[in-house]
Amino acid sequence: MSAINYRKDYIPKTTACNRRPGYAMSATTITIHNTGNVASSAANERAWLTNPTNARQAxxxxxxxxxxxxECIPLTENAWHSGDGSAAKSGNRTSIGVEICESGNYAKTLDNAAVLVxxxxxxxxxGVDRLxxxxxxxxxICPRLMYDSGKWTGWTAFKAxxxxxxxxxKQEVNDMIVYKANVVVNGCKAKDGVLIDGAVYVPLREMSDQFGAAIAWDNVTKTATITKEAK
Structure with a gap:
């Protein structure tokens, strides 16, 4: 997982409109937002929090x-980002708010956000169930760029x-193309195998049982030994 440039620039606790109230928080989820501003960068959004013309509590x-x-507010403190009040179990008091900018290369921004999250x-x-x-x-309707007229396809794609x-x-394994492979030993059909990236894999124990062989596994050397007694 590639890293992104991450820095901390906390707004003061004295910031107007009680934007950093300082309530202790032990987060249980992470909440995703879009900034709603197509021309604003992360630095601009940080500056907006302490802009004297900003009259919002958010x-x-x-x-x-x-x-x-x-990071504008410590993750151990709450922020006002969920719009659901200040109750103990509200998103405002239990969730880390992550704003995704809409300006510039949005695909790159989404990738950065995915790496970060x-x-x-x-x-x-x-896991992603915490998002x-x-x-x-x-x-x-936020994150608005993931809404897609109520289908939320962008949200599904972001979680993926x-x-x-x-x-x-796990993702690489899920993306593998796997084919069934027929395995024949001494003219006899054996257990089916699978073909992955040009190699045939077979269920070794089942095949050994089928042909009357004994199989032993050494967990220290990670070695499988097959022995078939001569008739």
Whole structure:
């Protein structure tokens, strides 16, 4: 999993509109958003949080674009990003808010976001079932670029991308083309094998039993030994 440029630039606790209230948080999910601004970078979004002309209470933990990710509020504190109030079990109090920028190379931004989120899930021992949309908390159509007229195909695709980053080996296995292979020994049809990347794999124990051979496995040397007594 490739790394992305990640930096911390926390907004002060004295930031206007109580955007960093400092409530302790032990996150149980990660919530994904789009910024809703097609011309704004991660640095711009960080600057917006402390812009004196900004009159909104809304805030977030991390923002990511095609170049970098910026952590704006510690992940052990809450942010106001879910739109569902301040109750103890609200998204605002239990979820890490990740804003995905809409400017520039959006495909690259999505890939960066997937790398970032996958690393966060891995660090916590979580799977993609821990991912949430802003929509899941308050019904707001966000992340809006994943909405697709209510089909949420972009959301499904993003979770699949995160899963591929989180479990690359599993993804590679899932993508393999596997063919059935017929195996014949001394003119006798044996158990079916499978053909993967030009090599035939067979169920060794079943084949050994079929031909009256004994099989032993040495777990230390990882060696399978087949013995067939001479008649």
């Amino acid at each position: 805030s977030f933990h991390i923002v990511v674009d095609e170049r970098e990710a910026i 996958a690393s966060m899930l891995k660090e916590r021992g979580w 949430r949309r802003h929509y899941d908390w308050s019904g707001k 991308l995160v899963e591929a980053k989180l479990n690359p080996i």
